[in-house]
Amino acid sequence: MSTYTFGAIDIGSNAIRLLITTVEEYPDQVEFKKTAFLRVPIRLGEDVFTRGEISTEKRERMCEAMAGFSHIMKAYGVQDYRAYATSAMREAKNGPEITDYIRRNSGIGIEIISGQLEADTIFANGLVDMLAADKTYMYVDVGGGSTEVIVYSNRTKVAARSFALGTVRMLSDAVDKDEMKRFKKWLAEMGRKHQPSAIIGSGGNINKAQKLLNKKDKESITRPELDMLYRYIKSFSFAERVHTMRLATYRADVIVPAMKIFLTVCSQCNIEEILVPKMGLSDGIIRTLYAQHATQNGAQNPSKA
Numbered sequence: 001m002s003t004y005t006f007g008a009i010d011i012g013s014n015a016i017r018l019l020i021t022t023v024e025e026y027p028d029q030v031e032f033k034k035t036a037f038l039r040v041p042i043r044l045g046e047d048v049f050t051r052g053e054i055s056t057e058k059r060e061r062m063c064e065a066m067a068g069f070s071h072i073m074k075a076y077g078v079q080d081y082r083a084y085a086t087s088a089m090r091e092a093k094n095g096p097e098i099t100d101y102i103r104r105n106s107g108i109g110i111e112i113i114s115g116q117l118e119a120d121t122i123f124a125n126g127l128v129d130m131l132a133a134d135k136t137y138m139y140v141d142v143g144g145g146s147t148e149v150i151v152y153s154n155r156t157k158v159a160a161r162s163f164a165l166g167t168v169r170m171l172s173d174a175v176d177k178d179e180m181k182r183f184k185k186w187l188a189e190m191g192r193k194h195q196p197s198a199i200i201g202s203g204g205n206i207n208k209a210q211k212l213l214n215k216k217d218k219e220s221i222t223r224p225e226l227d228m229l230y231r232y233i234k235s236f237s238f239a240e241r242v243h244t245m246r247l248a249t250y251r252a253d254v255i256v257p258a259m260k261i262f263l264t265v266c267s268q269c270n271i272e273e274i275l276v277p278k279m280g281l282s283d284g285i286i287r288t289l290y291a292q293h294a295t296q297n298g299a300q301n302p303s304k305a
Contacts, residue, residue: 001024001026002024002025002297003022003023003024003025004025004079004080004290005020005022005023005035005076005077005078005079006020006023006078006079006080006081006285006286006289007019007020007021007069007073007076007078007080007081007082008020008021008081008082008282008283008285008286008289009066009081009082009083009084009108009110009285010086010281010282010285011044011062011083011085011086011088011110012044012086012087012143012144012145013043013044013048013086013088013143013144013145013166013169014041014043014045014143014144014145014166014168014204014250014254015039015040015041015042015043015144015204015250016039016040016042016062016065016066017037017038017039017040017282018037018039018069018072018073019036019037019282019283019285020034020036020037020072020073020076020078021034021035021283021286022035023286023290025294032126032283032286032287032290035076036072036076038069038072039204040065042058042061042062042065043144043168043250044088044089044144045087045088045144045145045168045169045172046058046168046172047088048088048091048092048145049088049145049168049169049172049174050174052092052093053093053094054088054089054094054095054098059098059101062102063101063102066083066102066106066108067105067106067107067108069106069108070106070107070108079293080289080293081289082111082285082288082289083108083109083111084110084111084118084281084285085099085110085111086113086115086118086143086145086146086281087115087143087144087145087146087164087169088144088168089110089112090113091145099112115146115148115161116162118148118281119148119149119150119161120160121281121284121285121288122139122141122148122150122202122281122284123150123157123160124284124287124288124291125279125280125283125286125287126279127139127200127277127279128152128155130277131152131155133154133155134154135198136151136152136153136154136195136196136197137151137152137197137198137199137200137275138150138151138152138190138196138198138199138200138265138269138271139152139199139202140200140201140202140261140262140265141202141203141280141281142166142167142201142202142206142258142261143166143203144166144167144168144169144254145164145166145168145169146163146164146166147162147163147165147166147183148160148161148162148163149161149162149186149187149190151190151194151196152200153194158194159190161186163182163183163186164176164179165180167205167253167257167258167261168254170257171253171257184264184268187265187268187269188268188269190269191268191269191271196269196271197271197273198220198271198273198274199262199265199271199274199275200274200276200277201221201262201276202278202279203258204251205251205254205255205258206258206259206262206274207276207278208247208251208255209221209229209255209258209259210276212229212233213225213226213229215276217278218275218277218278219276220275220276221273221274221276222272222273222274223263223266223271223272223274226259226262226263226266226274227263229259230259230260230263233245233255233256233259234256238252238253241253262274
């Protein structure tokens with residue numbers, strides 16, 4: 001049996017995440033086992049979507065987080081990693097300057113990726129193996145700065161697009177007035193053309209919504225259930241969500257716009273079911289790293305899991 005340990009760092013507009021996964025190769029299968037996960041809610045988007053750049057204060061917090069991630073990966077014996085920065089870093093005027101500063105002070109090399117590469121990496125997360133061959137799905141990943149949508153038909157990606165709609169961006173009132181119109185128009189077109197039967201939801205907010213609805217692991221959410229939860233949470237103030245509903249401060253505000261985005265997809269595409277497999281960009285990074293290393297080492301089937 002061959003074993004690999006990989007790290008994935010997802011630098012989003014709302015939070016920065018580190019995922020460490022151990023990959024075990026057996027003669028007839030490959031298993032991916034999550035070893036460690038850490039989330040730091042720095043909210044780079046608060047700066048970028050209102051000021052156009054990342055502040056010194058958030059740069060320093062980000063650097064501390066990256067230095068910590070570096071030590072943790074060494075402790076776990078990580079053989080390879082990728083650090084991908086998405087929407088906020090893409091738009092920050094000082095994005096390249098920040099990545100250089102982080103590299104020099106923490107040793108972590110960061111890649112600022114395009115929305116298309118973000119969608120392609122999500123596509124590589126192994127989710128396709130879980131889809132029914134005769135159905136069409138819309139994978140919706142709601143982040144702090146952007147929302148990635150991938151349409152799967154017959155287990156094949158047939159369309160993908162990234163929209164500048166995210167929870168932190170919406171809370172900062174920094175969404176382009178025409179972006180929601182473009183989002184709805186594209187969704188309606190995809191709905192007519194592909195007639196998706198379900199949404200595959202990704203992101204911490206839909207994961208939390210599933211938990212709040214007392215759903216079992218991987219149990220689906222219906223559109224009426226999500227709408228009910230959306231209206232319920234929205235009726236509380238931020239303070240009430242924290243003190244009465246016991247939501248974390250970093251979750252209590254962003255969960256509302258996130259659910260609004262998912263409900264928009266439901267309404268535009270006439271979808272009644274949301275699946276929540278809890279897989280996202282970090283998982284895609286791990287799968288991509290494994291495929292590269294397995295190919296280099298002559299594995300017979302690097303994509304099988």
